[in-house]
Amino acid sequence: MSGLKDGECPKCGSKEIVDNAKLADKYEGNLATDRFDAVVRLITRPNALLFKGRIDFKLQLYICGGCGYLESYVENPDRLAVQSQKAKDSEYM
Numbered sequence: 001m002s003g004l005k006d007g008e009c010p011k012c013g014s015k016e017i018v019d020n021a022k023l024a025d026k027y028e029g030n031l032a033t034d035r036f037d038a039v040v041r042l043i044t045r046p047n048a049l050l051f052k053g054r055i056d057f058k059l060q061l062y063i064c065g066g067c068g069y070l071e072s073y074v075e076n077p078d079r080l081a082v083q084s085q086k087a088k089d090s091e092y093m
Helices: 077-091
Strands: 039-043 054-064 070-074
Touching: 039 077, 054 077, 070 077
Parallel strands: none
Antiparallel strands: 039 054, 054 070
């Protein structure tokens, strides 16, 4: 299955793909210095009352310049899967 990551929009067929955009919520900070990396956050100790722990995984966005279709991919999906399983395993300890 091909997608924007492969250089062509699966919806409209355009090859005009934007891959350097960042996802940001409405924000009134210092735009020159603040980071706008969208992330997926994994809670590593979900049952803990305090210090639950977290690991953030960056999202890479791909947007079609023709129709606006957007796809997002997690960087290091294999690491996310391993850490997710560790968090699930720790729930039952």
